[in-house]
Amino acid sequence: MEKIRLQKYLSQAWICSRRKAEEYISEWLIKVNWEIAQIWQSVVPWVDKIELLEKAIKIQEEMVYYKLNKPRGIVTTCAQNWEKNIIDIVDIKQRVFPIWRLDKDTTWLILLTNDGRLANFLMHPRYKHEKEYIVEVFWSITDDALEKMRNWLFILWSYTKKAIVNRISSWKFSIIITEWRNRQIRRMVEKVWFRVKKLKRIRIENIKLWNLESWEYIKLTNNELKDLFKKLWLRKEI
8 A cells, every 4th residue: 555644644634734743743742553653754544553642543534525405493413312403314324413503493505524624614713714694584674784784783792793794685685704603693683673584594615505405415516625625724724
């Protein structure tokens, strides 16, 4: 089997960046086949035993990435309880989990993966990932209310960040936010004295819902993954 540099192995195992791997090796924290690793060392994946602080490190053979149009009434959790959860409605052989856990009354684009590092990046507030929603309210919404949502609103003990809000019709608008708080869109709409009738997320960063039907899920395309990882890597050194 082909050898790869130890730093690359640690990066592909989603342990750390290559630069950070060099620090770990220099600090004698990495072992290869029970011996202290060297900065120049190469390894054979799935043959050599690599350890960080006495814990074995393995490259996962297959990372999977899906997008799902979550129907109403489904909770976004893997927990097994009396409610039907998001894992119950998909047939994926790998053990995946949803990125973000949000309320069951919303329909939305949601990502399913077994890639914990991607999930951490997307959920971390530091990186300000864009999420776009279509919102329908119960009565005609005013321009003043839309303007207030574009700017700061005080909810959950602090001010929201600025949002991009565009009217679609008298009762419907789109909103793009770069943060996540519990039931944030609904709380913002209630703050300007309206109430959400329907809420649908249609985009996470470059990943769009397109014409995916309710309950339907498909793998992300190579182009979607390439663009997504490019956005993430630009925001964090790998």
